[in-house]
Amino acid sequence: MENNIPFNIEKHAILAEQLGVSSEGRNAEQVAQEGVELLKELSSKVGIPKMKDLKNINPENFLT
Numbered sequence: 001m002e003n004n005i006p007f008n009i010e011k012h013a014i015l016a017e018q019l020g021v022s023s024e025g026r027n028a029e030q031v032a033q034e035g036v037e038l039l040k041e042l043s044s045k046v047g048i049p050k051m052k053d054l055k056n057i058n059p060e061n062f063l064t
Contacts, residue, residue, distance in 0.1 A: 001036045001039060001040070002033060002036045005029065005032045005033065005036065009028045009029050009032055010028055012028075012031075012032035012035060012036070013028035013029075013031040013035070015032075015035055016031045016032055016034055016035020016036075016038070017031065017035075019035055019038050019039070020038075021034045021035050021038060
């Protein structure tokens with residue numbers, strides 16, 4: 001997720017704010033990064049697996 005931040009920092013920051021991340025005194029990139037960390041934590045808590053842990057996903061099928 002964090003790899004996508006540079007391509008649209010503002011949208012990621014807005015999403016982070018909607019998740020409850022404070023933007024006071026911080027730039028959009030910092031807010032967006034905290035939003036990504038919050039989503040990672042939430043995904044882990046509710047049991048959403050990471051892409052690398054899915055058996056049917058072949059990394060060679062994705063552009064790098």
